[in-house]
Amino acid sequence: MKNHRSPQEVNAGSMADIAFLLLIFFLVTTSIENDAGLNRSMPPDIIDNRVDIKKRNLFEISINDADLIMAEGDVIDSKNLREKVIAFIDNGGVPIQMEGYCNYCKGEGLVVLSENPDKAIISIKAQRNTSYPVYVAVQNEVIGAYNTLRNRESLRLFNTPYESIYSDYYNEEISEDQKGQLRERLEIIRALYPQKILEPETVNN
Template identity: 45%
Template sequence: MARRDLPEINAGSMADIAFLLLIFFLVTTTMDVDTGISRKLPEKQPPDAPEPPKLKEKNVFIVTVNRNNEILIEGEHFIQVDKLREEAIKFIDNGGGLGNPIDGAEPAECDWCEGTKDPESSDHPNKAIISLESDRGTSYGTYIAVQNELVGAYTVLRNRLANKLYGRSYDDLLKDSENDPSNESLKEKVENIKKKYPQIISEAEPFK
């Protein structure tokens, strides 16, 4: 009995369809590009740059994360990560003295701060520096969580002041300013809030 050849299936059309579907999903899929930590690296200083001013110890809030992912503040006591934002807010918003001049004006007290004005804590938000130290063994998740809480402290303070001055949160002002870059009024409001609560976070080289 003669062997009958089975008809071949033409897969060319299926390959075309799969290729078109691949292109469709690549074009329509949205990518989340808002994740990560926003940091601006300092510019290289010229050789003849003046010596930086000496900082008062009380104007530096030291946060240390060890290899066991434990968080130590001010070299004195350990706290949980969910308490870090509250401690950072207390330090930044203390308002215990005079700040650096803003827009050429004379140094003045922080009349928008709502802190306790503790003379042993920071003088002014534009003098308050948060220094973050980590260990090479610190887990990435803990490092990101600590960063998130520190940045969140500034967000809370900026939103509070913006609501007080303009009746809108800083996040909303910033979003609208980005969507409408020609709106000078929004830009001025955003810059005013940033000047009053500048985000100053210093990161030391991880220790071994």
Template identity: 50%
Template sequence: MARRAGAPEVNAGSMADIAFLLLIFFLVTTTIETDAGLDRMLPPIEPPDTDVVIKQKNIFQVNINKNGQLLADEELIDLKNLRAKAMEFLDNGGDGTCSYCKGRKNAESSDNPSKAIISLKNDRETKYGTYITVQNELVGAYNDLRNRESQRLFGRDFTDMEAEYLNPETSSSLKDELKEKVKSIQDLFPQKLSEAETSTSN
């Protein structure tokens, strides 16, 4: 009687190699999405030695309630008007020391762009989308004013110059040239955007 042959064996010697190649393939081809985040300067670790006195008229207060309504300098406004209102405050030049300001020079509003501060306060129940949109409008107010001055001084938008300066592919010689221009425009309208402690609705 003929002897029955056993089940054929599977050669699994190369399975580890195949798994390793697949792992490398997925690592190389997979893209990982990252959140852009918000560009903000954190306060210094050490508190200043002297107390800084800030006039109330140099603070532009923006409050967002849980329903997404905006209160800017104690006035209820629409989101579409926030940027213009912030620009009016930043560009006021109330004390007459700002030679490039084109505002109304209202003595009751900010003295100078270097002293103007925008304070943002939101409710704990404020929607994240509303919070980000308000942030974008306030940063947009700074960028619009910076673009205006950059066009006047250098014939191009500040946002384009800054993007080129931050681009890692930009040559070092061009970066050195752009650095001075970007800083000079930032000094004209320094971005002083602070966030007050979040409030809770009753």
């Protein structure tokens, strides 16, 4: 006579505990990467549409759906964009005897370019089919123009490039006193060449 034995049951209660512990382990040890975007702040005096901006104080850059870059209506290579942006920001177009004269600007003082760096605004407009690498390249050239001017003035005033002061400021090993001094220097340089970049809403055509 055959001996019929019922199959042994597997205790699955501990499996749930193990799965829960593994879930906790992965949640604790896994790092979630943040997407790096373009760090940009809108100039507060531009947000209000009631503020009038003189045409000479607005440098317009546009990128079409064929990735052609236009600066002030002329097609331009991205390699030449930084030089044009610097000339616009650093123009110093107010005569010496008038209010708003820039005594540290090295530009030509043309009447068709910005009055002073505080009023100079860069507008970047892209169409929806513009490729991201070209858009970023334009952004880099504009930021590079500001950094070039800030480095120049930082060397003149503090004998140290602006970028070095910036990197030292975020060094965790410096003291609070040193950080305070670096903050003051950053604010001085940024006041000389405030970064004002206007990015209108992307257009279809």
